[in-house]
Ligand SMILES: Nc1nc2c(c(=O)[nH]1)N[C@H]1C(S)=C(S)[C@@H](COP(=O)(O)OP(=O)(O)OC[C@H]3O[C@@H](n4cnc5c(N)ncnc54)[C@H](O)[C@@H]3O)O[C@H]1N2
């Protein structure tokens with residue numbers, strides 16, 4: 001089901017994506033305006049002298065016509081009085097009462113120091129294209145274009161469930177074999193700069209009935225689970241999804257880490273079942289959850305942007321899965337961590353990029369160029 005749209009005041013629209021083209025309701029600038037403080041003159045009267053007959057300030061124009069060898073005082077952002085076409089900056093002018101003389105080089109051509117009407121944009125011109133993110137500059141251009149409210153998708157409702165009998169809420173007693181749950185807070189943090197409403201389903205046990213009940217009650221655009229995605233006897237996410245009336249579109253992809261990822265549907269919700277290993281959950285969230293949320297929020301270009309970096313060290317040939325290696329960028333070179341175990345959060349926390357290795361990539365040498373995904 002597509003996420004419905006709403007209209008938000010400019011102040012509330014930051015970080016959303018435009019749900020429709022945003023079109024200028026006015027021309028900017030609305031008239032020929034001065035770009036500098038000085039004197040509005042007719043270029044044909046160069047090199048002067050002139051008689052100053054009035055003043056034009058931003059919002060307080062000089063309405064009368066300016067004749068030959070006449071000038072007005074003018075300030076930045078003020079409309080050029082009728083009859084003038086050029087601004088002489090005050091650093092190059094001498095003023096004595098009403099008399100004005102040229103003291104510097106003066107403007108080189110007609111129209112100098114003038115922002116002509118429509119320099120920025122015209123009424124009817126597209127300012128923001130549907131599917132573009134509403135960055136601060138795009139919100140500002142919409143405001144200048146006379147648009148007060150912006151069409152966006154409503155916040156995407158993302159339900160997040162961690163699964164596993166060993167897990168306890170972060171901060172609670174984690175003695176013995178209890179493991180503090182970290183995927184839920186990590187996912188919420190990864191979605192922190194996206195327009196989401198998080199529905200925290202907490203920690204669900206490795207129990208088919210409990211999982212089925214929890215899944216059946218989900219009201220969201222997207223359900224994200226972590227853990228229980230693999231082939232063990234306690235990996236119950238897929239059977240529970242089926243028991244709750246959901247369907248599975250695919251399970252397992254040629255990715256390392258992240259192989260047991262699952263995608264499916266449950267009623268109106270899309271479902272992404274991420275592996276439980278924290279690094280696998282991180283990588284699949286980066287490659288699938290974030291882009292899917294951005295797409296649901298209306299992004300035309302939701303995928304992460306790879307960059308290029310030089311390798312700091314030799315890398316062995318890759319196997320059959322696309323590999324995302326935790327790595328650090330130092331002096332513009334990417335160094336992969338020695339151990340790439342998908343349980344190791346400290347290595348991930350210290351990484352500043354992932355090196356992307358294509359399936360069956362041959363060995364790579366130090367100094368070779370490699371695709372990376374920067375980790376902000
Ligand atoms: N025989 C096979 N075993 C495994 C395979 C396989 O193909 N054949 N795949 C391995 C791969 S690859 C991965 S990845 C893991 C993923 O398994 P699950 O998604 O079923 O994850 P769990 O078994 O539930 O947990 C794995 C690991 O991660 C810890 N975990 C889980 N959830 C959290 C959480 N929310 N916060 C912190 N840590 C969490 C959990 O305690 C486990 O240690 O399967 C391999 N096995």
Ligand code: MOO
Nearest residue numbers: 257258259280342
């Ligand atoms: O794919 Mo698992 O995610 O390698 O550890």
